[in-house]
Amino acid sequence: MKNNSLFNQYEKLKAKYPDVIILIRITDFYHTFCKDAQIVSSLLKLELVNRTAESNTYGVTGFPASKLDKYLKTIVKSGNKVGICDQLHDPKHYPKDLYGRTIYPDAFNSYSPGHPWYYHLRGPIIMPQHIQPENIDNFLDVDVPKDLIKLERLQSKHRADLNKDIKRYLEVAESLDPDDINSCTSMSLKYNHIIYHLSYLKILSLKAGEQTTLFA
Structure with missing residues (x-):
């Protein structure tokens, strides 16, 4: 078919x-x-x-x-x-991702990159700069510090954690084995960690009434 x-x-x-x-x-x-x-x-x-x-x-x-x-x-x-x-x-006619792995078109579209099956079905790796917060509704009740110094410290902490997760995300992506569900699970977790920090930073910026750069 x-x-x-x-x-x-x-x-x-x-x-x-x-x-x-x-x-x-x-x-x-x-x-x-x-x-x-x-x-x-x-x-x-x-x-x-x-x-x-x-x-x-x-x-x-x-x-x-x-x-x-x-x-x-x-x-x-x-x-x-x-x-x-x-x-x-014939899979040999399918495109390759950045790491040379075969992409099977549409097979992974039933799942988001935050789900292990997305990678098990050879979904392409999304580069960190293209990852966007999917839904910030869960962060609307975040208690934003009124003190500017405390706010900046909180933003700095999330940026630092974000950069660590991005580094780890790229490491996991490089060694990803689509046939190993544990490897796929690690990949989906790192993706979700990035989404978390991006969402948190975005809501902090919105509530603080200022624009911030999500990626350092």
């Missing part, structure tokens, strides 16, 4: 086979969405991730291709019919 939009392909297949659970393989993982994802995650005790696209929220789950035979028996025994879609393209 061609790798356009993974979710769009799922929707087309589901419209054609509404009574069948659709499993789509990309790299070494099988994915399914929406109601199928709810059924599969419940039967197999897998994580169900909610994603939003074009104002629509849908569930997605997946499992390693190596477990297909085992999981397929469980799904079928529960009375469900299953349709399996395998990829037909």
